[in-house]
Amino acid sequence: MIDDRRNAAIFKRMVGRAGIDHRFSYFVPETDPDGFTADTEGFYRPGQFPGTATRMARFEKTAPMIAEQALDALGLDGERERITHLVVASCTGFVAPGIDQLIVKAAGLNPGVERTVVGFMGCYAAVNSLRLAHHFVRSDPAARVLVVNLELCTLHFQETGNIEQLLSMLLFGDGCSAALVTADETGIALDDFRATTIADSADAITWRIGDQGFDMHLSGEVPGKIQRALKFETERNDGDGLLRGTRPEDYGVWAVHAGGRTILDAVESGFGLPGDALHWSRGVLRDFGNMSSATLMFVLQRVLGQAGLSVDRATKGFAVAFGPGLAAESFRFTTV
Template sequence: MTNVQINQIVTGVPRHDIHVTYLQFARTLLADTRALVLFERMAAKAQIEHRYSVLAPATSPDARSVDGDEVYMRGAFPPISRRMQLFERHAPQLAVETVAKLNLGAAAERITHVIVTTCTGMYAPGLDLELVQQCDLRPEVERTMVGFMGCHAAITGLRLAHHIVRSEPASRVLLVNLELCTLHLQHTTNIERMLSFLLFGDGCSASLISADPVGLTIDRFNTTVIPGTRDLITWKVRDQGFDMFLSGRVPANICAGLQVVADAILDDASAKQLELWAVHPGGRSILDAVERGLALEPTTLAASRRVLAGYGNMSSATVMFVLESLLATSTPGQRGCAMAFGPGLSAETMFFHKL
């Protein structure tokens, strides 16, 4: 049986740090003092320090636009057509810049498959073909787009790459996870929805998966759908953009759901036997829920918490930022689990070990 490896992982973000500016803007939407106090308390608990965007922040929180490009004008946020134009303009640049960090050189000609995951934009010909053309890949490379699966799509992409390499051991798969979440900011005074939008940032990861005996060995995957949670995370196309709903009940349901299915997911192993944890940092409360649901030690999810603080939630790209950190710092023989959540409410899990 062919062992499949994640040989390399690189990551990239746009240059604009917008977290503070977006917090300041959100405050200007809240006239009620009690609502503002609640917002401040919850924003502080989020434990996010930086988020990045392809849009430059406005110079003042009281400006007529949230951003310097005047995309989010007060009282006139853009329609979906404008948001998709921005995705088509900015996504290829971030994707190509990130792939360049793999330093493929002449090895680019050896790439046989390209998989792209994104749930924040769409156009055709799309990112898959842009990567082939701008990264000097062969035109006959097989391309797959994974769209609208949400934050767990990176693990879906890794599973596809795993199947490809096992069936064709000479394959070399380029996996790109790109999300421009800040293109879907909505004008709202609803505290729950406002806080969910203030989690998200833009980011991209690029990975090389093959049978070459270097990096993280993929061992197996698990998919779980938590019953009765279908409407807790939704992501729908509307006239004013992609409309995200993230219920405040998500963490409690993740915690309870993991307690029920932990033995099945872990294959009757103990969570404490796994030394490396790459849990998608969808938010501080979600990491806390996983910690409680699997009875993990407080320091177990340190890598995920660092990514959350430094970048926020970048949807499908985020768990790859955590895996990048673990790939760089782990030692041979260490075993790990990558886990991410998305609409459904579904949990995608990948088990691995350091070669």
């Protein structure tokens, strides 16, 4: 969709530096004889990209099936009837009855399960959904909270030749995660949560509902703003800051939302982290791209599996994600 040869060359060079090898979509891709890669159903046709109503109808149909696959992978057979709470985070679709109710029905959960939807918060909704689950379990140690982060980002492709818009869209892929939060001493222990907002950055990341799906704006200034903010957090080093008076070297595990290569570079530079500290985040970015709120959960899954690095028991960890605001949502955890 880029007509200008120079812009096309710039676009290809930027894509080559993205640090992303694969992204996934629930659409089945097909290449027509003219080389326009689309889906087998013709959902995206040149000159005929669908309106928001059509996209939302597809979300209603597809999202519960994707969630059911994530639940199957979690291996809750025999335990589903024990689920007391369901927390669902998504910013890529709206429907009523809600996606939470659709998941309850599709997954065969108890219809009386307590449901909460974390809606339209963007990439850091993973932290907010875990924070809710954390509160539920602290108030009732018998609670068993199912957390689902479900994002169909490829539902919102826009027909445009604008390089900045295209690069923003092409960071993203579809993803869904399912996690169980309980008082059982296994997995990782969620310790505490804290959020902060970067001043004068409200327009840096926006996600608005348009007539042709949802419109993403991701400013090129975001990495620089994050890097400077995190450097300031490191230097202030007091109890009110994001690091709670600790130092980056106090944490042996880092789980950072893989929002993009330059975002991870900014975190690494701002916190002064060693080159391999964001190993899991860069791996998720490479293999899946940015899946909005599901991304951090994919990183935590690799931490749980200790993929590629050895993590000792009782290692302190730090997790953080960024999104509209421009805000940083964080929590500390311990491997157990």
